[in-house]
Amino acid sequence: MERKNAWLTYDEAQLEELKQLNEGYKDFLSKGKTERECVKIAVQMAKEAGYQDLNEVKSLKPGDKVYAAAMGKMIILYQIGKQPLEQGMNILGAHIDSPRLDLKQNPLYEDTDLAYLDTHYYGGIKKYQWVALPLAIHGVVAKKDGSVIDIVVGEDDNDPVVGITDLLIHLAGKQMEKKASVVIEGEELDVLVGSKPLKDTEKDAVKTGILSILKEKYDIEEEDFLSAELEVVPAGKARDFGLDRSMVISYGQDDRVCAYTSLVAALEVEAPEKTAVCILVDKEEIGSVGATGMQSHFFENTVAEVMDRMGVYSELAVRRCLANSNMLSSDVNAAYDPTFAAAFEKKNCSYFGRGVVFSKYTGARGKSGSNDASAEYMGKLRKVMDDNAVNFQTAELGKVDFGGGGTIAYIPAAYGMNVIDSGVAVLSMHAPWEICSKADIYEAKKCYVAFLKDM
Numbered sequence: 001m002e003r004k005n006a007w008l009t010y011d012e013a014q015l016e017e018l019k020q021l022n023e024g025y026k027d028f029l030s031k032g033k034t035e036r037e038c039v040k041i042a043v044q045m046a047k048e049a050g051y052q053d054l055n056e057v058k059s060l061k062p063g064d065k066v067y068a069a070a071m072g073k074m075i076i077l078y079q080i081g082k083q084p085l086e087q088g089m090n091i092l093g094a095h096i097d098s099p100r101l102d103l104k105q106n107p108l109y110e111d112t113d114l115a116y117l118d119t120h121y122y123g124g125i126k127k128y129q130w131v132a133l134p135l136a137i138h139g140v141v142a143k144k145d146g147s148v149i150d151i152v153v154g155e156d157d158n159d160p161v162v163g164i165t166d167l168l169i170h171l172a173g174k175q176m177e178k179k180a181s182v183v184i185e186g187e188e189l190d191v192l193v194g195s196k197p198l199k200d201t202e203k204d205a206v207k208t209g210i211l212s213i214l215k216e217k218y219d220i221e222e223e224d225f226l227s228a229e230l231e232v233v234p235a236g237k238a239r240d241f242g243l244d245r246s247m248v249i250s251y252g253q254d255d256r257v258c259a260y261t262s263l264v265a266a267l268e269v270e271a272p273e274k275t276a277v278c279i280l281v282d283k284e285e286i287g288s289v290g291a292t293g294m295q296s297h298f299f300e301n302t303v304a305e306v307m308d309r310m311g312v313y314s315e316l317a318v319r320r321c322l323a324n325s326n327m328l329s330s331d332v333n334a335a336y337d338p339t340f341a342a343a344f345e346k347k348n349c350s351y352f353g354r355g356v357v358f359s360k361y362t363g364a365r366g367k368s369g370s371n372d373a374s375a376e377y378m379g380k381l382r383k384v385m386d387d388n389a390v391n392f393q394t395a396e397l398g399k400v401d402f403g404g405g406g407t408i409a410y411i412p413a414a415y416g417m418n419v420i421d422s423g424v425a426v427l428s429m430h431a432p433w434e435i436c437s438k439a440d441i442y443e444a445k446k447c448y449v450a451f452l453k454d455m
């Protein structure tokens, strides 16, 4: 049951299409390094494709396109289908938050003529990977007067970058004997941001200098950190990877690789039979919690709003619509890595270039925490994929009892809908720079279009 390498199946026209898609994808990654930035880009792309803000729309009919955003960090797109909503929707879901370092609420301090920003990491990271790298700061500062200031430092070629230092190898004898999990510890992830004291300052002259720059550039005070969301991420753009340019290296491909391809597919599909939905959600990396995570009621509430605008709302109709829906819960999978072959079971893992990945179940320790998709649903998906010439593979995340991971799949599945995990294979997942295959990105987009059209 070995799957063939998708690269071998492409003609010139497909290779050109693949290239165009990946150029757009790299641009999305370079500009969208936080959930907020991704939502902004998604809103812009949706508007250009004829989508309107659901809050500004009084009635809806088949063919209409609307989006709804929650707190600027989660967005859902709806294209109303020809079939009654009660018969269910076809839903693409992916997450737009990625592992990173968040500034603490009281982050700025000075030690020995050096100024630092203290952080609390977000999501699962190997902390030692985040030192000795150029880092950028992205996010917002909300001031008491209600204004919200956007901040991006470290991406423009003329910008400075910041970063975390590591101990020199010459003095690291003791450090190198430590377990990898404590070589760098959470409280050591403090970002160096300055070293120049402000003249005629009594105390903390370097920190005072940094504050004067923040005041001048953004009109913010130290107290404004209390109401800020500032995320420290790797600085720099997404790039082609490999001498043959067959891969993409970037920060944040988990899970923006599925988010972007889902979004592009949703915008491409026209006049679907079933209502086509694309959910780009926040907070997956910390358990899908909060008002903008998949566990919030935002999705269900917007379904009710959409049905209301169509004049078909009732509590029962919403429940039927959700229960009758199909969903692809799209997230990245662990690509087989020959360097770390012992972590994979070769018959049941994902490979670069072999297409979009379906995982009937995820989970750990006996599939715990998994949404186990039904055999019938997987059977129907196989037909839709084959009918649309989509290259796909099936995989588990590594060997049994080696670890595991969860996704958002089990949350919408609670409505009784059909949900399966799908997505793109990644090398160096959760590292500051992750790698994907351009062919898999192309196949993911093809898969999502086929799903919205034909499921």
Ligand code: MN
Binding pocket: 095, 254, 255, 284, 331, 332
């Ligand atoms: Mn993910």
Ligand code: MN
Binding pocket: 254, 285, 430
């Ligand atoms: Mn992840």
